[in-house]
Amino acid sequence: MRWYRIRARRTFEVAQTAGVCWGVDRAIRGIRGAARGKERSRVPQVLGWLIHDQNSIRQLEKDGIRTIESPEEATTEVIAITAHGRDPKDIRRLQEQGFKVLDMTCPIVTNQHAEALKLKESGRKIILVGTREPHPEVLGTRGVLDDEAIVVDSPFGAQLITLHPETPIGVIAQTTHDPVVVDEVLWELKRRFRDVLYVPTACGDIALKLEEIREKAQKADTIIVISEERSANGNNLARVARAMQKTVIFILDETKLERAMIAQARRIFITAAASKFERDIDGVAAKLKSWGWRRRQPRGPVMTKEERAKMSARQAAGH
Numbered sequence: 001m002r003w004y005r006i007r008a009r010r011t012f013e014v015a016q017t018a019g020v021c022w023g024v025d026r027a028i029r030g031i032r033g034a035a036r037g038k039e040r041s042r043v044p045q046v047l048g049w050l051i052h053d054q055n056s057i058r059q060l061e062k063d064g065i066r067t068i069e070s071p072e073e074a075t076t077e078v079i080a081i082t083a084h085g086r087d088p089k090d091i092r093r094l095q096e097q098g099f100k101v102l103d104m105t106c107p108i109v110t111n112q113h114a115e116a117l118k119l120k121e122s123g124r125k126i127i128l129v130g131t132r133e134p135h136p137e138v139l140g141t142r143g144v145l146d147d148e149a150i151v152v153d154s155p156f157g158a159q160l161i162t163l164h165p166e167t168p169i170g171v172i173a174q175t176t177h178d179p180v181v182v183d184e185v186l187w188e189l190k191r192r193f194r195d196v197l198y199v200p201t202a203c204g205d206i207a208l209k210l211e212e213i214r215e216k217a218q219k220a221d222t223i224i225v226i227s228e229e230r231s232a233n234g235n236n237l238a239r240v241a242r243a244m245q246k247t248v249i250f251i252l253d254e255t256k257l258e259r260a261m262i263a264q265a266r267r268i269f270i271t272a273a274a275s276k277f278e279r280d281i282d283g284v285a286a287k288l289k290s291w292g293w294r295r296r297q298p299r300g301p302v303m304t305k306e307e308r309a310k311m312s313a314r315q316a317a318g319h
């Protein structure tokens, strides 16, 4: 008698919220629009990475839009500010040096700056919940607050604050920080301080990405996070996946995915940071298919990219 071994077909699912957000899309379109048809001296150059994705930065370079690390490197009269926003003192300095400034800050970040400033002007000591290692958005928001905010990234960080318990506290969060972690920090602050006022500024798109991974990746054994290493929201997705006890594969794009990485996997959930465009997500999906993996359609209500973009535009408009 012959025995046949039946192997269950290996499957993967791509998160509905995976990939590029409204603010990143807006920044890329904005800079391309500003560069179109301009003579070289008026094509904007970007101070820092416009968005956290080296593939997109490389593509912009090919199209003649350079990334520079400091204004001294500029060979144009127009300097663009990245989607993460910037310290207003830096912007003033650029203007004083004679540059025209093209502000590509995501309006959701601009709103957060305005809220942070209002809180500070109300006389509160500001706690900024965000990434502690230098991140452009955190540096920009700190700059708005004259570098006086205390940055904490976790409840443990909140425990280390040495202010008097009677100090009025204002809390604001990096737009891409995990709302669950922000709640934990708030709980700790409210335990330690008598008067704590929190103004929520979390980006809805990021909150949806994190919700989706928590809800829909439960049955997966492996989670692929497509992200640039320096992306705060990509790292958030990976942290949540690790907390769910999943095997996490953190890759820039399909060129980094190797068969050996998924040799033990049976069911994969793929998500991607807010700076990753479809080409990289589709590339990973196509590679898995070429290795015999079957794509599962997402369960539950579908939120399209257009609906997410509308939601973010409403948030940016303050609704």
Ligand code: SF4
Pocket (backbone or CB within 6 Å): 021, 022, 023, 024, 083, 106, 107, 108, 109, 175, 176, 203, 204, 205, 206, 274, 312
């Ligand atoms: S705040 Fe949200 S929409 Fe704006 S750039 Fe960041 S992730 Fe994208």
